Amino acid sequence: MASSTTSGPDGGVKVNNNNMSRRVRIIGKIRGFTDQESESSCQDSKARIAICKSHDAHRVTLSFLDQSTCQKEASYKLDYCYEQDEDTGVIFSREIKPLISDVLNGGNASIIAYGARGSGKTYTIQGTEEKTGLAVLSMAELLSKSEEDGKSVSISILEVHHEHAYDLLDPKHSEVQVLEDCRGKINLKGLSQVPVKSILEFQNIYFSKLNISTSVQKIPLEQPKRSHKCLIIHVSSVDDNSNTNIVGKMNFVDLAGYEDVRRNSKDGGALLEGNRTNKSLHGVLNVVYALNANEIHVPYRESKLTRIFQESLGATSHVLMLTCLKPQFYQDSLHTLGLASRSCQSINHVLTDSIKNAKSSARFKMLSSQKNMKPFSTPSTLKRLGGSSVHLSTKNASCVSKGRKLFDEEKKVISDQIKRPQDDTTEKLEFVPGTAADIILSMQRKASTDDSLSDNPLALVPEEVVFQDGSISEFTSDLELRENDISAHNRSNNVEITPVVICDKSPLEDGDGLGKEKKDLLTNDGGSPPLSERLRQLSNNLKSFYSTPSRIKMPDEGNTQHSLQAGYVADFIEPNTPSVEFDTKCAERLDITKHSSPWETFSKRSSGMKDSLVQEYLKFFNSASKEELKELRGIGEKRATYILQLREESPEPFKSLDDLQDIGLSAKQVKGMMKKMAGDLFS
Numbered sequence: 001m002a003s004s005t006t007s008g009p010d011g012g013v014k015v016n017n018n019n020m021s022r023r024v025r026i027i028g029k030i031r032g033f034t035d036q037e038s039e040s041s042c043q044d045s046k047a048r049i050a051i052c053k054s055h056d057a058h059r060v061t062l063s064f065l066d067q068s069t070c071q072k073e074a075s076y077k078l079d080y081c082y083e084q085d086e087d088t089g090v091i092f093s094r095e096i097k098p099l100i101s102d103v104l105n106g107g108n109a110s111i112i113a114y115g116a117r118g119s120g121k122t123y124t125i126q127g128t129e130e131k132t133g134l135a136v137l138s139m140a141e142l143l144s145k146s147e148e149d150g151k152s153v154s155i156s157i158l159e160v161h162h163e164h165a166y167d168l169l170d171p172k173h174s175e176v177q178v179l180e181d182c183r184g185k186i187n188l189k190g191l192s193q194v195p196v197k198s199i200l201e202f203q204n205i206y207f208s209k210l211n212i213s214t215s216v217q218k219i220p221l222e223q224p225k226r227s228h229k230c231l232i233i234h235v236s237s238v239d240d241n242s243n244t245n246i247v248g249k250m251n252f253v254d255l256a257g258y259e260d261v262r263r264n265s266k267d268g269g270a271l272l273e274g275n276r277t278n279k280s281l282h283g284v285l286n287v288v289y290a291l292n293a294n295e296i297h298v299p300y301r302e303s304k305l306t307r308i309f310q311e312s313l314g315a316t317s318h319v320l321m322l323t324c325l326k327p328q329f330y331q332d333s334l335h336t337l338g339l340a341s342r343s344c345q346s347i348n349h350v351l352t353d354s355i356k357n358a359k360s361s362a363r364f365k366m367l368s369s370q371k372n373m374k375p376f377s378t379p380s381t382l383k384r385l386g387g388s389s390v391h392l393s394t395k396n397a398s399c400v401s402k403g404r405k406l407f408d409e410e411k412k413v414i415s416d417q418i419k420r421p422q423d424d425t426t427e428k429l430e431f432v433p434g435t436a437a438d439i440i441l442s443m444q445r446k447a448s449t450d451d452s453l454s455d456n457p458l459a460l461v462p463e464e465v466v467f468q469d470g471s472i473s474e475f476t477s478d479l480e481l482r483e484n485d486i487s488a489h490n491r492s493n494n495v496e497i498t499p500v501v502i503c504d505k506s507p508l509e510d511g512d513g514l515g516k517e518k519k520d521l522l523t524n525d526g527g528s529p530p531l532s533e534r535l536r537q538l539s540n541n542l543k544s545f546y547s548t549p550s551r552i553k554m555p556d557e558g559n560t561q562h563s564l565q566a567g568y569v570a571d572f573i574e575p576n577t578p579s580v581e582f583d584t585k586c587a588e589r590l591d592i593t594k595h596s597s598p599w600e601t602f603s604k605r606s607s608g609m610k611d612s613l614v615q616e617y618l619k620f621f622n623s624a625s626k627e628e629l630k631e632l633r634g635i636g637e638k639r640a641t642y643i644l645q646l647r648e649e650s651p652e653p654f655k656s657l658d659d660l661q662d663i664g665l666s667a668k669q670v671k672g673m674m675k676k677m678a679g680d681l682f683s
């Protein structure tokens, strides 16, 4: 049973076991004034954060109060909020102390500090020499209890910067690999673990290692880069009954400070850097949101950080999210509070006051999703849910349709086309997952405007970066955007740009030799590549489906199983429309009779085609030889070796498209690859 934490009568944490409770407790802490700041200087500020305790004993409403007009600017709900004069010791005894016994008994707890830059995250987690932070207070407690019980304590310290994790206890700061074994267990390959016996020993290591970050060392003359700093405390003991080792973990994550990169970035490089960091913050918040909404799919794979802590953010772990706030009114605080509040919702309460209040956050969400080419909120969840069990109103339909976008950025238009003949069932249709019908319609439109589509299923990856002013830069071979190009572009043009990645250029056209390589792959010269062969078959099926989308004749009973295994739901035979002749039992099993309209039937069936396409592609990654993998654009020696390594750890490491992100492809790139592949089938 999932355990969770809720407010006790004093506002502090109370551990309970309730499946229906939210899994992440979200609290706020308003930072005290720094030496430079003073109460008087804050009088000049437009507003200060005023805390209004709500009537609900378990919730607090935070309001930004305009002091000149005494009007409330916006209100956000959190589980609790600690005021300026409440120090770290109070937070420790109310929020963390109750979790210690669970960690000693093999449980997991994570404390995640989140907030704008300079909002006091490090001060609260790490503390200073004068003012002890939460990590040190917790370590002191864990050490004393462990000593009593004969348990041993060790620590790991790592930094996550630009989706790469570095071991800070290793003098070389070597990179840590996040691997999943065949049982789904996360292994942090290369992460050191150092035993700790006393609090002094801990403080020496902790402060010396955390204050030298990899990012600072690499570029000593620049400002410290934003990165996430993580401390893992392992408490081990041997269970006498089973003679097994029991390990509990307490994680402290000091997230990089949020900042509005559009406002603060001086050039394209900084913009890109800032966007990347914010993207990983969104990854964390999306996981928190999914956990609190009890969603079936939790998007751990969206960021390296959530991958690292996947097991400590799961159902039986305690998670405390500490939202740090600056004492003055501050735009970035408003954003962070809005986003934290969004995650602070009960199960299925998608449209709460907090969401309504968080309009600015929603805008932020949109902008960031455009920039990062990655949806912010719940898309992957909705993709997987297949759109049936989530209680969302029509008001949320746009968010749902966003979630359904898999291959096509322009799908909203297409969705509208699908909806039109079925206006009375609009809401229902919103939940039909992205389908091959969409691809077909998209291809139809594309074919009329673009005859450059090649017959090449391997021309899959983005190749160009188009700047907003129309100039183009080539995409690098290892699929990384060249930050220098963007910075240089910005400098020379004196503009700030956001790169837009497109993926329509066919390598067959570019004459760089890659085209030939891929043409060879397509021809059957004795050793036909498995992917292209399978794609051809799919292409033929899709084409016949496209050309005869009409009367549906279901296969007879004997063939049904085979068709199902192949991922298709029926054979396509005659070109007459709506009457449907098929075996009712079989159709019921296939869930088709419920979808009586031709569009729904069509969508349902074409969704199967899309899944098949994806499965074939994943099968290729799971089974191809190193040489075959290297034939794919973007997969070089290093990536191919890594793929084989992943396959050693787990026989089929690629179970969904998200898994391709483990080899360094972004979600956008994977989507681009699939989109291109589907497009090529119709060329």
Ligand SMILES: Nc1ncnc2c1ncn2[C@@H]1O[C@H](COP(=O)(O)OP(=O)(O)OP(=O)(O)O)[C@@H](O)[C@H]1O
Binding pocket: 031, 032, 033, 034, 035, 115, 116, 117, 118, 119, 120, 121, 122, 123, 124, 256, 257, 258, 324
């Ligand atoms: N409660 C507090 N009382 C007094 N000063 C504080 C308090 N909290 C933080 N500060 C001071 O505020 C400044 C910023 O704090 P801190 O470095 O912890 O912020 P941060 O959120 O970790 O910033 P970044 O996102 O840049 O890492 C520091 O000088 C710190 O000493």
